[in-house]
Amino acid sequence: MKKHPIDELFARKLAEHRQEPSQKAFEKFQARLQEKQARRRGGVLAMNRNWGYYAAAAGIIAALTIGVLSQRNTNDIVVADTEKPKTGVPVQKPASPITQDNSSQIAQTNIEDKKELNTVRQALSVKSANDIVAAKRFNVPAKAPAVKEIASPIDEGSIEAIALNKPEEVQTNPLQAEILTSRNTTDVATYADNNSSITNKYNPGETVVVVITPIEETAVQAPVETETMAEKAEKEKSFLAKLYGEYKHFKYGEKVDLKGIGVKDAMAKVDDNLFKEEREDVRDFVQRRIGRMQKRE
Amino acid sequence: MTRILSLFTNEYDLARAVQRQDPKAQTRLYEKFASKMLAVCNRYVGDKMEAEDVMIEGFMKIFDKIDQFTFQGSFEGWVRRIMINEALMYVRGKKMIAVDLEYAIEEPNDAAFSTDLEAEDLMRLIEQLPEGYRMVFNLYAIEGYNHQEIGELLGISEGTSKSQLSRARAILQTKLMKLEKSVI
Structure with missing residues (x-):
């Protein structure tokens, strides 16, 4: 459609026409812009005129939350502190449990290994009658390993010093057990003799110091730890886990040790009453057959 | 800047x-x-x-x-x-759109106009138009709106938009001829 000449003239001349605004217009624009921005900023605050109250409330809530959380943390720490001694009690026990452990470990040792002797210097405090009884346990097994020498009693000051070092005794005791496993028979004999002399020589309440000199401490400690770890792991296994282990042995044709896990009889016992009637029926049947055969004859 | x-x-x-x-x-x-x-x-x-x-x-x-x-x-x-x-x-x-139909003159012819006129001169001619004519002429001739859109924008009928455009053209044509004569 053809455009009207007047329209065409004005469109061509004025479509891209520009008129420079005055500086005053620019200032007005800037003023309006700042006013607008200020209104927008003020608008945010105006929307929340009570923002101070909200901020105060938020601060109180935050403080309370922090307080409660910190209180919980301190309670946890206190609980942990109270629990620690409970778990540590067996460790801090003096000689009696230590000697019991030693006796059990000694009982499990194989004296025929006849390894090179390792000696450890160790102090055992025997204060009470229980300790003496425990000390006697060293003598009880015939296969009991030996202790090279037994020192003379020590004075009371050294007893206190030993008592202070009790945790160290606990750490060194397994080592002693391993050492004792590697004794030869002669040492066992001397150990037995010496131990018998312990109870004869020393009275209850005296401290007996057993001095054993270590040769290769680290080389000896490692297998003891692994053994104890394996034993612990074995003990910690539940009955079902043990049973499953035995089932796997059975599955792969290995020897099954059900007694080891506390099962006395592998075969189920059949109640006699269950087959009582059947047994009587069979008996009657056999008797009848015999009777018939006898009649025929 | x-x-x-x-x-x-x-x-x-x-x-x-x-x-x-x-x-x-x-x-x-x-x-x-x-x-x-x-x-x-x-x-x-x-x-x-x-x-x-x-x-x-x-x-x-x-x-x-x-x-x-x-x-x-x-x-x-x-x-x-x-x-x-x-x-x-x-x-x-400002209620400036007062259509003065009596002001309208006859339809302009298709006479050619000199392109030597400056944009400012043309702007002045537009400024001298009555408000209603000016609106319609601007929207139709320069911005490219059609009469229906102009009617919706200005709240007038399409017929009113067309008549106002026609009269605006006539006024401008008269003034342009006067302007050219004065320039020559």
Whole structure:
């Protein structure tokens, strides 16, 4: 459609026409812009005129939350502190449990290994009658390993010093057990003799110091730890886990040790009453057959 | 100024910056379109001082409604439409659209006009038109709106828009002939 000449003239001349605004217009624009921005900023605050109250409330809530959380943390720490001694009690026990452990470990040792002797210097405090009884346990097994020498009693000051070092005794005791496993028979004999002399020589309440000199401490400690770890792991296994282990042995044709896990009889016992009637029926049947055969004859 | 100019090379980048209510971008938008939009506003309002006020209001409206820009088509065209609407609202607010049918003269002929006339001369001729004629002529001849759109924008019928356009052309033709004679 053809455009009207007047329209065409004005469109061509004025479509891209520009008129420079005055500086005053620019200032007005800037003023309006700042006013607008200020209104927008003020608008945010105006929307929340009570923002101070909200901020105060938020601060109180935050403080309370922090307080409660910190209180919980301190309670946890206190609980942990109270629990620690409970778990540590067996460790801090003096000689009696230590000697019991030693006796059990000694009982499990194989004296025929006849390894090179390792000696450890160790102090055992025997204060009470229980300790003496425990000390006697060293003598009880015939296969009991030996202790090279037994020192003379020590004075009371050294007893206190030993008592202070009790945790160290606990750490060194397994080592002693391993050492004792590697004794030869002669040492066992001397150990037995010496131990018998312990109870004869020393009275209850005296401290007996057993001095054993270590040769290769680290080389000896490692297998003891692994053994104890394996034993612990074995003990910690539940009955079902043990049973499953035995089932796997059975599955792969290995020897099954059900007694080891506390099962006395592998075969189920059949109640006699269950087959009582059947047994009587069979008996009657056999008797009848015999009777018939006898009649025929 | 040159630093600000270099920041926004693309119209859409500028629009995005304005959407973020960046003051630098807003100033840049003014600097980029103010002269063109002032001319647009002046064609409708008919007074440069008033047109500047209308233009500033138009820019404020652009900053308010910038989120409505869909990044489809020309950003300048969108700005221009807002400016036109603002100018029309201003004129309506002043109730300047008084169609004086008695003022109309006969239909102009298709006589050719000299292209040597300056844009400012033509602007003056438009400014001298009655408000109603001016609105319709601007919207139809320069902005490219059709009569239906003009009728919706100005709240008049298509017939009124057509008659006003015809009469505006006649007035301009008469004045252009006078102007050419005076120049010669």
